[in-house]
Amino acid sequence: MATINTNFLKLQSNYLFADIARKVANFKDSNPDSRVISLGIGDVTRPLVPAVVEALHKAVDEMGDAAHFHGYGPEQGYAFLRDLIMENDYKARGVNLSPDEIFVSDGAKSDVGNFQELFAPDSIVAVTDPVYPVYVDSNAMAGRAGDMAGKQWNRLVYLPCVRANDFVPDFPKTRPDMIYLCYPNNPTGTVLSRAALQGWVDYARREGCVILYDSAYEAFIRDPDVPHSIYELEGAQEVAVEFRSFSKTAGFTGLRCAYTVVPKALQISDGKGGKTGLNALWNRRQCTKYNGCAYIVQRAAAAVYSQEGRSQIEGVIRGYQSNAALLSAAVKEMGLEVFGGVNAPYIWVSVPKGMDSWGFFDHLLQSAALVCTPGAGFGASGEGYVRLTAFGSPEDTEEAIRRMRQLR
Numbered sequence: 001m002a003t004i005n006t007n008f009l010k011l012q013s014n015y016l017f018a019d020i021a022r023k024v025a026n027f028k029d030s031n032p033d034s035r036v037i038s039l040g041i042g043d044v045t046r047p048l049v050p051a052v053v054e055a056l057h058k059a060v061d062e063m064g065d066a067a068h069f070h071g072y073g074p075e076q077g078y079a080f081l082r083d084l085i086m087e088n089d090y091k092a093r094g095v096n097l098s099p100d101e102i103f104v105s106d107g108a109k110s111d112v113g114n115f116q117e118l119f120a121p122d123s124i125v126a127v128t129d130p131v132y133p134v135y136v137d138s139n140a141m142a143g144r145a146g147d148m149a150g151k152q153w154n155r156l157v158y159l160p161c162v163r164a165n166d167f168v169p170d171f172p173k174t175r176p177d178m179i180y181l182c183y184p185n186n187p188t189g190t191v192l193s194r195a196a197l198q199g200w201v202d203y204a205r206r207e208g209c210v211i212l213y214d215s216a217y218e219a220f221i222r223d224p225d226v227p228h229s230i231y232e233l234e235g236a237q238e239v240a241v242e243f244r245s246f247s248k249t250a251g252f253t254g255l256r257c258a259y260t261v262v263p264k265a266l267q268i269s270d271g272k273g274g275k276t277g278l279n280a281l282w283n284r285r286q287c288t289k290y291n292g293c294a295y296i297v298q299r300a301a302a303a304v305y306s307q308e309g310r311s312q313i314e315g316v317i318r319g320y321q322s323n324a325a326l327l328s329a330a331v332k333e334m335g336l337e338v339f340g341g342v343n344a345p346y347i348w349v350s351v352p353k354g355m356d357s358w359g360f361f362d363h364l365l366q367s368a369a370l371v372c373t374p375g376a377g378f379g380a381s382g383e384g385y386v387r388l389t390a391f392g393s394p395e396d397t398e399e400a401i402r403r404m405r406q407l408r
């Protein structure tokens with residue numbers, strides 16, 4: 001009989017969102033007249049901007065025309081998009097990359113989940129805590145996380161990010177091979193300053209680690225001291241892979257387009273005393289397992305860099321940022337401590353004394369018909385916090401704030 005990869009049996013079912021849905025359903029059954037507002041959604045709600053829709057229509061017409069039809073495209077993405085990414089997201093910020101260091105894909109989730117395949121099965125992995133669960137689970141599937149011991153995996157190195165360290169992870173006692181960093185952070189909404197991120201780049205260079213840098217929320221950065229790309233830091237091309245996405249930048253969650261940067265300067269041990277480049281290996285991996293992001297989607301992504309696209313998208317992001325600012329102020333008025341929400345669409349709220357994160361979730365639901373995400377669902381260090389998101393409509397955000405004020 002065939003045997004499965006037993007690492008899959010070690011995975012915890014992800015009860016977080018199922019538990020939230022069950023509690024919300026029970027509340028609605030008992031309170032059929034109250035309108036529940038979710039401040040827990042991690043998906044965007046505003047539609048694609050007109051410049052993107054126009055590019056999509058045009059590309060669809062091309063696909064129906066024999067003279068302009070596109071079949072399989074390059075696995076790494078079309079040159080027109082890789083060039084635009086290189087020019088606008090990097091060169092414009094003083095970062096020199098060549099287009100063949102940029103790999104276009106159908107999502108940062110798949111890239112971030114797949115990238116671990118390039119590392120030895122016994123590599124030591126460090127993750128921040130609380131954490132976007134994909135980093136943990138993809139390594140657990142590959143056997144790198146070990147076994148669950150209580151609420152944590154016994155082979156992972158956890159880097160707590162809490163109020164006490166200002167949400168800046170400390171260097172670990174155990175030297176990891178791979179370090180996942182996500183900034184602006186999901187779920188805490190916090191960022192690393194240039195100096196703090198340089199510290200991590202220097203650490204990785206000194207210790208021979210690779211940083212897997214997820215910057216899916218880069219478009220929300222407003223503070224000039226916060227780097228948009230890890231490659232703005234000295235030496236980062238030797239130690240870091242960067243994941244970016246059009247999902248939150250331009251509302252592509254349902255369209256699917258992202259990219260991953262693997263600099264040619266990034267070399268790791270070949271296990272035989274020499275070195276090997278991750279760029280060539282990721283290219284090999286993608287060419288074997290992936291057939292490229294849809295042509296029409298890449299044309300839509302290219303429109304994000306047009307003048308109209310850029311200003312239309314800025315308007316949408318500003319709307320979400322305004323929701324975040326209003327929500328943060330309202331929560332502060334409730335007397336609670338608030339983190340994030342300035343350079344990110346996520347607001348991390350410290351729950352009232354005497355409550356845990358599920359207790360505060362229940363309180364908001366029962367007393368104000370508001371849904372948040374309990375921080376404990378993102379890891380042990382998330383206990384004591386809840387996550388609010390700014391992706392709702394302005395009307396729902398206003399109504400949520402009105403209800404919060406009545407709670408005081």
Ligand code: PLP
Binds near residue numbers: 214253
């Ligand atoms: N990375 C982080 C930190 C995220 O929060 C998300 C989505 O919520 C993703 C990646 C997924 O991005 P994509 O939609 O490109 O797969």
